[in-house]
Amino acid sequence: xxxxxxxxxxxLETQPLAEHIGFTWWFPFLESLHVVGVGLVVGSIxxxxxxxLGLTALTYPVSRMxxxxxxxxWGAFILTVITGFGLFMTRAATxxxxxxxQIKLIGLVAAGVNMTLFxxxxxxxxxxxxxxxVIPTAGRRAGLASLALWIIVIFAGRWVxxxx
Amino acid sequence: xxxxxxxxxxxxxxxxxxxxxxxxxxxLPPIAQSLHILAIAVIMASAVMVNLRLIxxxxxxxSPSEMIQRLLxxxxxxxxxxxxxxxxxxVARPNRYFYNPVAxxxxxxxxxxxxxxxxxxxxxxxxxxxxEASHTRRNGARVIAAxxxxxxxxxxxxxxWIAYTDYLYFLYx
Numbered sequence: 001x002x003x004x005x006x007x008x009x010x011x012l013e014t015q016p017l018a019e020h021i022g023f024t025w026w027f028p029f030l031e032s033l034h035v036v037g038v039g040l041v042v043g044s045i046x047x048x049x050x051x052x053l054g055l056t057a058l059t060y061p062v063s064r065m066x067x068x069x070x071x072x073x074w075g076a077f078i079l080t081v082i083t084g085f086g087l088f089m090t091r092a093a094t095x096x097x098x099x100x101x102q103i104k105l106i107g108l109v110a111a112g113v114n115m116t117l118f119x120x121x122x123x124x125x126x127x128x129x130x131x132x133x134v135i136p137t138a139g140r141r142a143g144l145a146s147l148a149l150w151i152i153v154i155f156a157g158r159w160v161x162x163x164x
Numbered sequence: 165x166x167x168x169x170x171x172x173x174x175x176x177x178x179x180x181x182x183x184x185x186x187x188x189x190x191x192l193p194p195i196a197q198s199l200h201i202l203a204i205a206v207i208m209a210s211a212v213m214v215n216l217r218l219i220x221x222x223x224x225x226x227s228p229s230e231m232i233q234r235l236l237x238x239x240x241x242x243x244x245x246x247x248x249x250x251x252x253x254x255v256a257r258p259n260r261y262f263y264n265p266v267a268x269x270x271x272x273x274x275x276x277x278x279x280x281x282x283x284x285x286x287x288x289x290x291x292x293x294x295x296e297a298s299h300t301r302r303n304g305a306r307v308i309a310a311x312x313x314x315x316x317x318x319x320x321x322x323x324x325w326i327a328y329t330d331y332l333y334f335l336y337x
Contacts, residue, residue: 028328032321038201039320043208056234060226068223151202158198159191 009093022090034083038157040076042150044069052143057131063126100159105155111149118142166262173258182256196249203245204320206336210238218295218309228305229293230257236285243278250323266329270322277315280308 003009012018021027050056051065088095095101122138129135173179186192214231216222217266219324223231284305287294295305325332 025331027324028331032324035201035204035324036317039204039208042205043212046205047209047213055292064225068225073223154201155194155198158201160192162194
């Protein structure tokens with residue numbers, strides 16, 4: 001598959017900010033914050049997924065757990081997007097062609113779609129099963145899919161640096 | 165003592181084995197590193213969440229004592245995963261890690277943070293609700309939690325910086 005917008009990626013890496021990040025301590029600085037963010041994103045999602053799967057925290061209603069954890073997930077996600085974009089722009093044209101990076105992006109989109117479907121289909125009936133240990137199959141499937149997708153994102157993300 | 169351990173490791177068959185594994189098992193370095201990050205995510209979801217709860221920042225509806233009892237075992241299981249996946253690289257290149265100042269900081273932060281988690285867990289296991297039983301204990305738990313949070317943050321940041329020690333010297337200049 002041809003890479004869309006090839007000029008955009010080459011343009012991005014010649015930006016002064018991209019060069020500054022790439023050639024200074026900014027790169028490891030952003031990268032280390034990226035790992036903190038990834039840990040919090042996946043950690044907070046993991047807690048919800050395990051609850052959806054009926055494995056942990058069964059005494060807490062699902063809606064309460066998601067409500068209290070979502071600010072952490074989104075806050076950390078914004079941190080990973082900002083730091084991740086900073087890292088990406090240093091070698092944008094190379095990263096965009098990197099198969100591990102492509103898998104990571106697909107995994108992220110799939111995780112987002114999975115979350116949205118869960119939010120607007122299964123979660124709408126949450127009052128019916130909020131406190132149940134075993135929630136409807138669709139909810140458990142969403143939890144399992146989320147878990148698998150985020151593990152793929154982590155593996156693909158770590159693999160990016162081994163391919164370049 | 166550090167020199168002795170580094171030298172002993174460098175000349176040990178364990179090192180040869182680790183080098184062999186990392187070089188010959190397809191994809192082992194990124195696999196071990198990815199598992200290391202996954203175990204970090206588990207620690208974020210357990211010890212870090214417990215600490216955030218104790219200082220009143222996260223999951224207000226969950227009980228601190230119940231969280232300590234339910235979540236800290238996840239931390240105690242994640243730590244050996246980190247030890248094995250990280251240890252593989254240390255055993256393979258002991259001199260790279262033993263004489264790296266950032267790696268040293270990481271371990272100096274790791275020992276107290278694990279001890280603090282053990283204290284939180286142990287006292288609560290002996291007497292459920294221990295950390296919520298009095299004003300003094302609640303404050304004690306807050307101090308432990310705030311200290312632990314800073315240490316965990318430092319550990320994760322340092323872990324990534326081990327590979328970039330050169331930049332750090334550049335910063336000093």
